[in-house]
Amino acid sequence: MSTYGDRIKLAVFGESHGAGIGCVLENIPAGFEINMDKVYAQMARRAPGKDKTATPRLEKDFPEIKSGILDGVTTGAPIVCFIENTNTKSGDYSNILDKPRPAHADYTAYVKYNGKNDIRGGGHFSGRLTAPIVFAGAVARQILESKGIKIAAHIASIADVEDERFNPVSVNDELIDRLNTESFALIDKNREEAMRAAVEAARQGLDSVGGVVECAVTGMPAGIGGPLFDGIEGKLSQALFGIPAVKGVEFGAGFESSKLRGSENNDSFEYKDGKVVTTTNNCGGILGGISDGMPIIFRAAFKPTPSIAKEQKTVNLSTGENTTLEIKGRHDPCIVPRAVSVVEAVAAIAVLDMVMI
Numbered sequence: 001m002s003t004y005g006d007r008i009k010l011a012v013f014g015e016s017h018g019a020g021i022g023c024v025l026e027n028i029p030a031g032f033e034i035n036m037d038k039v040y041a042q043m044a045r046r047a048p049g050k051d052k053t054a055t056p057r058l059e060k061d062f063p064e065i066k067s068g069i070l071d072g073v074t075t076g077a078p079i080v081c082f083i084e085n086t087n088t089k090s091g092d093y094s095n096i097l098d099k100p101r102p103a104h105a106d107y108t109a110y111v112k113y114n115g116k117n118d119i120r121g122g123g124h125f126s127g128r129l130t131a132p133i134v135f136a137g138a139v140a141r142q143i144l145e146s147k148g149i150k151i152a153a154h155i156a157s158i159a160d161v162e163d164e165r166f167n168p169v170s171v172n173d174e175l176i177d178r179l180n181t182e183s184f185a186l187i188d189k190n191r192e193e194a195m196r197a198a199v200e201a202a203r204q205g206l207d208s209v210g211g212v213v214e215c216a217v218t219g220m221p222a223g224i225g226g227p228l229f230d231g232i233e234g235k236l237s238q239a240l241f242g243i244p245a246v247k248g249v250e251f252g253a254g255f256e257s258s259k260l261r262g263s264e265n266n267d268s269f270e271y272k273d274g275k276v277v278t279t280t281n282n283c284g285g286i287l288g289g290i291s292d293g294m295p296i297i298f299r300a301a302f303k304p305t306p307s308i309a310k311e312q313k314t315v316n317l318s319t320g321e322n323t324t325l326e327i328k329g330r331h332d333p334c335i336v337p338r339a340v341s342v343v344e345a346v347a348a349i350a351v352l353d354m355v356m357i
Helices: 036-044 090-096 105-110 121-124 127-145 172-177 188-203 232-240 253-258 337-355
Strands: 007-015 020-026 065-067 078-083 150-158 210-218 245-249 271-272 275-278 294-300 312-316 321-325
Touching: 007 127, 020 127, 036 127, 036 232, 078 127, 121 127, 127 150, 127 337, 150 172, 150 188, 150 337, 172 210, 188 294, 232 245, 232 294, 232 337, 245 253, 294 337
Parallel strands: none
Antiparallel strands: 007 020, 020 078, 065 078, 150 210, 210 294, 245 294, 271 275, 312 321
């Protein structure tokens, strides 16, 4: 399945080195004005080839709208977006046709699809497939903003270099608006130099690094979501784990809450300006799978980019022998900066789906 959602449905199609990639976004109501300049701005934040922390593969990532938006307004029909692949170098993958790359989906896809999967650039498993997801999220977030719901994310860490965290009880609009425009989104810009140094050290060593993206959803009314398998954590996690390289998700205090006592972890209630709020937000704005009206705070952990230039051990599926592999091509030494807009996008899609229900 390459689809997501109960009410708002997103289907993603294409392969990294195919003719193009795209998505179909269904059940978007008619009559919403979509600012395409804002859509293009989000696409540009994710697009490759513009920074030394990213792959030099330069793609314009221009979304061609085939249906669903007319004169900047949604028509009620499925929104179909197509993005042409214009800068493929499939020859870079000729030496891995029968040698699965460590930590990639090459081997598992080979088994599942009997060797018929498109291995070039990772095929349908490639991070390139996040481009149409960002498009869909850019549309979804504009609809959410009309309802007073805003979303922003930042680089929480790269390797062992950490950014400041969101204030869990109050994320102001000024910070959200700033982060939404940045390609290297940080709360504390003074951390950027050390992060870039960590990425560059890995690149020079023919290696890569991972990190964490933290995201906040504000303006979410209390009462959205449901218990057990219909909770916000589950819905968001399903969407987040659809992003290639995500290996962990936590909400609020997350794993750190396991070290606390109940008296420390519990978020006390109080009335403030006639509204029920919590004095802290260790639960991340979610209780029993349902929003409590506080900011929804979560973090997604990204593994290091698996495509590295160092020689690695693998197997030859044709000969049944052990062998080694040197990966050629253009790859991100760190995907975390570009992943920020992707995390925001899937959050927007997931939240809009729950709000519409």
